[in-house]
Amino acid sequence: MSRTPAYAAELRTALTRAVRGVSERDLARTTEALVSRYRSVAPASAPILASRVHVAAYAAYRMAATHAALSRILGELADRDLAPRSLLDLGGGTGAAAWAAAGAFDSLETITVLDQVEEALGLGRELVRDAASEVLAGATFARAVAGDWPQLEADLVTVSYVLSELDEAAQELLIADAMQRGRAVVVAEPGTPDGYARVLRVRSAMVAAGWTLLGPCPHASECPLVGRDWCHFAARVNRSAEHRRLKGAELSYEDEKFSWVAAARPSLVESPAGQPNSGRILRHPLKRKGFVEFQVCRPDGTAGREVVSKKAGERYRSARDAEWGDTLP
Structure with a gap:
């Protein structure tokens, strides 16, 4: 059974604790810059998490939403009997996927988060330090550069909200790395037309490699929405008081829109089965x-x-x- 609601509350508490000591003015100013960056469709020319203030602002502004999207994705895969013992999160920064996976999979024994920004990894370590889950508290946050990842393998590899920071050639290399290292791979992007386009390219690479789609598609044919719509979904995010202040929001919740694809090596697809047999x-x-x-x-x-x-x-x-x-x- 998923423990996602409890983990979401624990993460909100950890985030509130982590941003204490950072001035609200600096957080608000940096959050505004991050909002502009995430609305841009161009790859970032430099890491967007360049300092402790940038990392704290990102975590307060974005991490709960990323966690909510991944919790919905991984929770569905858990309901379909995916039971990974190890997680490798490429470009995972502050660890949203680690928290989501720990909430979705009772089977997890190890979690490894790789990222090139040490400040983000440092905050990730801080956030999990007092986690109730032993596997989450014991997660490894290690510095590594895309294209030069260590030779690690895992049952599940996640790549979430990372591709928009890379040009198309680098995106292809990252997905090839993920598929080389994982028995199953999950990729999530913002639920925008350009995020959907990136997910479609990943989906094509997975199908071309003979991998079996686990979701969201109920088939491996060409996406029927191409040219007239885009495939995306939503996850409800409960905002903390800090989150509401940073965003200038009044509502106690928001809906995070996301696009995603998951696939597994053919040898893994015994249970769960491949594409869902319903629409x-x-x-x-x-x-x-x-x-x-x-x-x-x-x-x-x-x-x-x-x-x-x-x-x-x-x-x-x-x-x-x-x-x-x-x-x-």
């Missing part, structure tokens, strides 16, 4: 009296409208509970 819900369902209407991506490689009526009995009851991003009941 993927692409938008918020329309719930009407007597029926639920969905926009779905189907196992046959098409996308379109599906309706589940009250006459479907148990399937209809399941459909009433289904949400954007779930598999179609």
Whole structure:
């Protein structure tokens, strides 16, 4: 069973503790610069986490959202019986994927986070220091440069919110590194058209290598949304008081939009199975009296409208509970 809600609360507490001592003015100014950077579609010309203030601002502004997205992704894979014993997070910075994986997988025994920015790794170590989970508290945060990763292997390799910082050639090298080192690989990017385009390129590389898609796609054919829409999902993020102050927000929550793809080496795909045997819900369902209407991506490689009526009995009851991003009941 996923322990994600408890881990999310523990992470919020750790983040609040970590930003103490950094002036709110510096945090606010640096957060504004980070917001502009994340809205840009151009690769960064230099590491965006260049100082302790940059790292603290990033963690307060972005880490909870990244954690929420990864928790939803990894939680689904756990529900489908993926049970990695080791996690390798490439470019993982302050460790959002480590926290999400620890919350999703009871099977985890080791976590390794690699990044080129020592300040980010230092904050990552600080955040997990008092974690209730032994595997999280014992996570390794090590400095390494993309293209020169140490020769490590893991059951699961994650690459999250990293590709936008690289040009296309460097992106391809990073994904090749991830696939060389992992039995299963998860890639997550912002849920924007350009984030979706990067995920599509990763998906193509995985399919071309003979890997089996684990999600979100219910098929390995060309994405039916190309040219008319983009595939993305959302995860609810509960904002801390610090988070609300930094963003100038009033609501106690926000929805993090993300795109993702996960695949496994063919030898791994015994359990869980490959693509889900049902469609993927692409938008918020329309719930009407007597029926639920969905926009779905189907196992046959098409996308379109599906309706589940009250006459479907148990399937209809399941459909009433289904949400954007779930598999179609």
